[in-house]
Amino acid sequence: MLLEEFEKRTNIFVPGEYFDVIHQFYMDKDQFCEAYKNNTDNLAVKIKMAYVEKRTREQVAVCHRLEAEEKKWQNTVKELRSEIALLTRKLECEQEWMPYEDVSGQFYENIANNGVSPASDEETVRFVSTHFGFDMTKISIKRVKPLYEINRHQQLRQAGVTVRNPYIFASDWNYIYFSSMGIDYEILNGKIIPL
Numbered sequence: 001m002l003l004e005e006f007e008k009r010t011n012i013f014v015p016g017e018y019f020d021v022i023h024q025f026y027m028d029k030d031q032f033c034e035a036y037k038n039n040t041d042n043l044a045v046k047i048k049m050a051y052v053e054k055r056t057r058e059q060v061a062v063c064h065r066l067e068a069e070e071k072k073w074q075n076t077v078k079e080l081r082s083e084i085a086l087l088t089r090k091l092e093c094e095q096e097w098m099p100y101e102d103v104s105g106q107f108y109e110n111i112a113n114n115g116v117s118p119a120s121d122e123e124t125v126r127f128v129s130t131h132f133g134f135d136m137t138k139i140s141i142k143r144v145k146p147l148y149e150i151n152r153h154q155q156l157r158q159a160g161v162t163v164r165n166p167y168i169f170a171s172d173w174n175y176i177y178f179s180s181m182g183i184d185y186e187i188l189n190g191k192i193i194p195l
Helices: 003-010 016-024 029-038 040-095 103-112 121-132
Strands: 139-141 144-150 156-163 167-170 173-180 183-188 191-194
Touching: 003 016, 003 029, 016 040, 029 040, 103 167, 103 173, 103 183, 121 139, 121 167, 121 173
Parallel strands: none
Antiparallel strands: 139 173, 144 156, 167 173, 173 183, 183 191
16 A cells, blocks of 8 residues: 555555554555554554654664764864874974063063052053153053064064053153053153054
8 A cells, every 4th residue: 555545545644754654564455544543452553653663763873873973073173183282382393482572671670679669540641641742531551561472483472461560760760651542652761662
């Protein structure tokens, strides 16, 4: 019996894979269709349970296959990450990165270790505006400065940060790191250096 014939005789419409299960219980056409419609001896229930079991087995098999594939992909990703780490270390050695000399670094250490507390932002902004002519509303005092490394190709990269608080002892003995209109500056003992 074909699916179309079953649907015509029972007036019940089922998917093709469900009909495959129905076909396993098949007997005489008329008798079978009548028994299915009336659920004689739980025939329709038995067929439904057989179909659900078949679908469950198929889905479990798919899940097992997908889990195996996922483990394989996880191992591949792990291997690729290890390879990337190794290549990154090799590249680091090849490029010969070293600390970039910060000319103000030693100077800052000397002035900061003087036992005096840093200047306030307001005091520093006033000092920069008064002595160097910057607009007070455009000055932003910076207390953290990036540290850089340089390689043999003269390329720079940021390697960290360092604290750079402002110190003002006199007009010719001071350190200030600030920004104005998108440009960073350092003031070292009264001399301004754009960075």
